[in-house]
Amino acid sequence: SQQGEEDPQALSIQEGENATMNCSYKTSINNLQWYRQNSGRGLVHLILIRSNEREKHSGRLRVTLDTSKKSSSLLITASRAADTASYFCATFSNDYKLSFGAGTTVTVRA
Amino acid sequence: EPEVTQTPSHQVTQMGQEVILRCVPISNHLYFYWYRQILGQKVEFLVSFYNNEISEKSEIFDDQFSVERPDGSNFTLKIRSTKLEDSAMYFCASTQRPGDYEQYFGPGTRLTVT
Numbered sequence: 001s002q003q004g005e006e007d008p009q010a011l012s013i014q015e016g017e018n019a020t021m022n023c024s025y026k027t028s029i030n031n032l033q034w035y036r037q038n039s040g041r042g043l044v045h046l047i048l049i050r051s052n053e054r055e056k057h058s059g060r061l062r063v064t065l066d067t068s069k070k071s072s073s074l075l076i077t078a079s080r081a082a083d084t085a086s087y088f089c090a091t092f093s094n095d096y097k098l099s100f101g102a103g104t105t106v107t108v109r110a
Numbered sequence: 111e112p113e114v115t116q117t118p119s120h121q122v123t124q125m126g127q128e129v130i131l132r133c134v135p136i137s138n139h140l141y142f143y144w145y146r147q148i149l150g151q152k153v154e155f156l157v158s159f160y161n162n163e164i165s166e167k168s169e170i171f172d173d174q175f176s177v178e179r180p181d182g183s184n185f186t187l188k189i190r191s192t193k194l195e196d197s198a199m200y201f202c203a204s205t206q207r208p209g210d211y212e213q214y215f216g217p218g219t220r221l222t223v224t
Contacts, residue, residue, distance in 0.1 A: 031210075033212055033213070035215070040199075040220075041217065041218070042201065042215050042216060042217035042218045043153065043201060043215040044215075045212045045213070045214060045215070048211075048212045088152070088153065090153075092208065096141075096158050096165055096166055096208045097143070097155040097158055097166055097168075098143075098145075098153075098155060098203075098213060099155065100145075100152045100153040100154070101152060102151075102152045103152065
C-alpha cells in the first residue's frame with residue numbers, strides 16, 4: 001500500500017509567509033520523517049517525529065502528527081527564497097524501510 | 111558533520127551493460143539502503159542491508175540487482191544488464207538503528223541508460 005501522500009502538490013508563497021503542507025498515510029507507523037530536496041539534488045533530512053509524539057519543532061519548522069487520523073503536517077514559518085524545494089514525508093514502519101510520498105513543491109517568491 | 115557519499119555523481123551506460131554504483135555510508139551506521147527516484151516520481155525503496163545480508167527488498171529489486179559490502183566502508187549496488195527503465199537517480203542511505211534514528215541520504219547517482 002502507498003504511504004505518505006502529500007497535499008498540496010504545489011505551493012507558491014511570498015517570502016516571509018508561512019508554508020503548510022500535509023501528509024496522510026495508511027498503515028501504522030514507527031515514525032514519520034520529513035525531507036527536503038532541491039531540484040535534481042539529494043534528500044536532506046529535516047525532522048523525525050515518533051509515533052508517540054504529537055508535535056516537534058526545529059528552528060523554523062514545526063511538525064505535527066495525528067496517529068488517529070494518520071496524518072502529519074509540516075509548517076515552515078517566515079519562509080525564505082532558500083526554502084524553495086520539494087518536501088517529502090516518509091513513513092517508517094516495522095518493515096524497516098522508508099515509504100515516501102509524491103512530495104509538495106514549494107516556491108517562495110522574493 | 112559525517113555524511114554519506116556516492117560515486118559517480120552521473121553514470122551514462124548503454125542498455126545491457128553492467129553498472130556498479132558505490133556508496134560510503136556513515137562510519138558508525140549499521141543499516142544501509144538503496145532507493146531510486148525516476149525523474150518526476152516519488153522516491154522508491156529498493157533494498158535494505160544489515161549484518162552483511164539483505165533484510166528486505168522491494169519487487170523492483172529483481173535478479174538483475176545485487177548489493178554488496180565488499181569491505182568495511184563501501185556499499186555497492188550492481189545492475190547486471192541495464193534497461194532503459196533503470197534510468198533514475200539512485201540514493202544510498204544509512205542509519206544507526208532503524209525506527210529510532212533518521213536515515214541519512216547521499217547526494218545520489220544519476221544513472222542514464224541509452
